[in-house]
Amino acid sequence: MPEHKQAAEMLTRPCNEVVARVLAGPETAARLGVAVGTVIEARHTITPLDGSAPLGRVISPDEADVVDTFGRDVLAASQEAN
Amino acid sequence: MLIRIIWFGLLGWALNGVFGTATVVTNKGKAMFADRLRTSPGTYTTSPKFCAMGTGATTAARTAVAADTALSTEVESRTSGTESSVTTTQTGDTYQVVGTISATATRAVDEAGLFDAVTAGNMFSSATFPVINLANGDSVQFTHKVQQT
Numbered sequence: 001m002p003e004h005k006q007a008a009e010m011l012t013r014p015c016n017e018v019v020a021r022v023l024a025g026p027e028t029a030a031r032l033g034v035a036v037g038t039v040i041e042a043r044h045t046i047t048p049l050d051g052s053a054p055l056g057r058v059i060s061p062d063e064a065d066v067v068d069t070f071g072r073d074v075l076a077a078s079q080e081a082n
Numbered sequence: 083m084l085i086r087i088i089w090f091g092l093l094g095w096a097l098n099g100v101f102g103t104a105t106v107v108t109n110k111g112k113a114m115f116a117d118r119l120r121t122s123p124g125t126y127t128t129s130p131k132f133c134a135m136g137t138g139a140t141t142a143a144r145t146a147v148a149a150d151t152a153l154s155t156e157v158e159s160r161t162s163g164t165e166s167s168v169t170t171t172q173t174g175d176t177y178q179v180v181g182t183i184s185a186t187a188t189r190a191v192d193e194a195g196l197f198d199a200v201t202a203g204n205m206f207s208s209a210t211f212p213v214i215n216l217a218n219g220d221s222v223q224f225t226h227k228v229q230q231t
Contacts, residue, residue, distance in 0.1 A: 016106045017227045018194055018209035023182070025219025040220075045211040 018045045107228055110151070111206040114198065130196040130206030132160040133181030133224050139193035139210040151205060153195050158183050160200050168227070176229040184221040191216060194224050 022041040029036045107115075114126040136153030163181030167174040179196055195208040207228055214222065 016207070016229055017225075018106075018207075018211070019225040019227075020191075020194065020211060020214060021223045021225075022214055022216065023221045023223060025184070025217060025221065027217045027219050031217075041214060043211045043214060045209045 019043070020045075106209055107207050108151075108205050110204045111196075111228075114204060114206055126198055126204065128198045128203075129165060130198045130204070131163045131165050131179050131181075132197045132200050132203070133163045133179060133183060133226070134160045134195045134197055135183050135189075135191050135222060135224070136193040136195070137190050153193050153205070153208065157189055157191070158185060160197060162200065163196075163224075163226075170227065170229045171231075175231070176227050178228075179226045180223065182221050182223045185216040185218060187218050189216040190214070191222065194222075194226070196226050 020043045021039050024032060024034055024036060024038045024040045026036055028040065029038065032038075032040065034040065111130070114130060117123045117126045118129070134153055134156050135158060136156045138154040161181040161183050163179035166178050166180075168176045168178045170176040185191075190213045192213045193208060193210045196206040197203045198206060207226060209226075216222065
């Protein structure tokens with residue numbers, strides 16, 4: 001399922017979740033050309049309480065400008081793929 | 083009546099794992115919840131606010147370790163997170179802990195957990211996710227949310 005659709009589905013189901021936001025250190029910041037501390041990646045692991053299967057990786061819907069570790073715009077790439 | 087409410091609440095926490103036997107709220111976590119409702123907790127006297135991260139969370143690894151005891155391979159030091167009650171469905175129904183852990187070397191992180199001590203202790207919750215490759219100096223801000231239903 002496309003990640004942005006997973007994100008939309010996630011919002012309709014109560015769940016427990018862990019959001020991991022990766023913040024660039026000096027080495028990564030220099031490589032990507034961003035400031036130290038910039039969010040460069042976000043992972044969202046959730047487990048629905050309704051017994052349905054965990055959704056696994058979901059891009060956090062509030063991270064509109066997230067880029068992955070290769071400097072790509074994750075949300076834009078996901079939307080282009082669909 | 084109170085016991086019945088708590089029991090059904092705990093049933094609501096009977097969650098599927100992300101990988102095999104891994105659960106989001108561990109068996110220890112359920113016991114911790116019940117114990118810490120008491121006026122004076124008998125066993126779990128510290129809140130599960132210590133954030134940890136780990137590597138090697140394959141299905142086999144998660145089966146090999148007690149999912150409610152430890153992460154597969156914990157890396158870096160735990161951090162004392164910031165606790166709060168937030169709203170998911172009902173007002174204040176979710177326990178939230180936010181903590182940031184820095185990598186002191188290249189890491190392939192794929193699991194995270196909450197513990198009630200800065201070292202050892204009891205694991206309250208765990209989660210696995212696709213590998214995040216960290217360079218030395220990168221950090222991860224974890225936001226753990228556990229909703230009571």
